[in-house]
């Protein structure tokens with residue numbers, strides 16, 4: 685598959701502060717990628733470089749064959765961006781905001797496109813209200829609609845779910861998944877709320893202090909960084925040893941045991957062994973969530 689973005693050895697300083705020091709990663713066309721890292725790790729700076737708003741001291745960026753430093757306008761035409769500020773006009777209605785930005789982006793059939801997006805984002809009934817009176821969720825949805833007016837092939841989202849309630853988060857995530865499936869839009873999401881990204885991202889770039897700590901699909905990261913599997917089993921099994929059929933085990937409460945396994949392949953034989961003796965009501969792997977992989981990556985990198 686072809687790459688939409690290739691970032692090679694990017695360095696960026698603000699005054700004497702080095703913010704990015706040798707960033708390398710690439711993003712496949714049509715994928716959803718999570719750019720993750722703690723506050724101040726340089727995520728927003730990276731997005732601004734990709735957009736051609738600021739320039740690096742060193743390194744190259746290729747976006748679909750274009751260079752943000754010289755072809756910023758082409759890249760802004762083919763991409764949409766949602767940032768914290770969102771750049772909406774609060775004294776204007778939601779609809780007028782979208783019409784205004786349609787002209788900037790030279791959108792064709794403005795009325796139809798604006799109505800379509802207002803409906804898609806559940807804002808049609810509120811289209812005549814001033815944006816200043818909108819709730820946080822409505823503003824976020826309008827910002828997304830604004831970013832999508834010109835049907836961009838590439839979408840940058842900086843903390844798209846900040847301030848949203850659980851329903852709002854689910855709606856935005858659902859919309860992004862559909863957009864990616866129907867239009868093959870490449871989507872880059874910066875966030876530190878890992879749980880929300882788990883279901884929608886195809887791959888991840890973990891950042892820290894302006895560097896890439898690790899990157900890959902969840903399966904790749906799991907393979908590289910998760911050595912032991914922690915399996916939680918709700919069962920009537922009575923164990924007295926610190927181990928059962930060769931696997932270390934710890935009792936968490938009356939009916940719950942935590943097994944440490946060296947691979948997922950150990951799960952079926954272990955459960956079969958338990959079932960010979962007693963019941964099992966549920967099992968779950970404790971340490972393969974995106975969040976625990978992320979902590980494991982950081983722990984291993986700091987060893």
Ligand SMILES: Nc1ncnc2c1ncn2[C@@H]1O[C@H](COP(=O)(O)OP(=O)(O)OP(=O)(O)O)[C@@H](O)[C@H]1O
Pocket residue numbers: 698703721722723724725726727728729730876
């Ligand atoms: N225009 C600027 N001038 C000076 N310093 C800046 C500028 N923009 C960012 N920085 C600094 O660069 C560092 C990285 O900031 P950046 O906003 O890229 O991080 P981030 O990973 O997006 O963080 P957050 O999760 O808090 O949004 C911070 O120390 C910030 O203070």
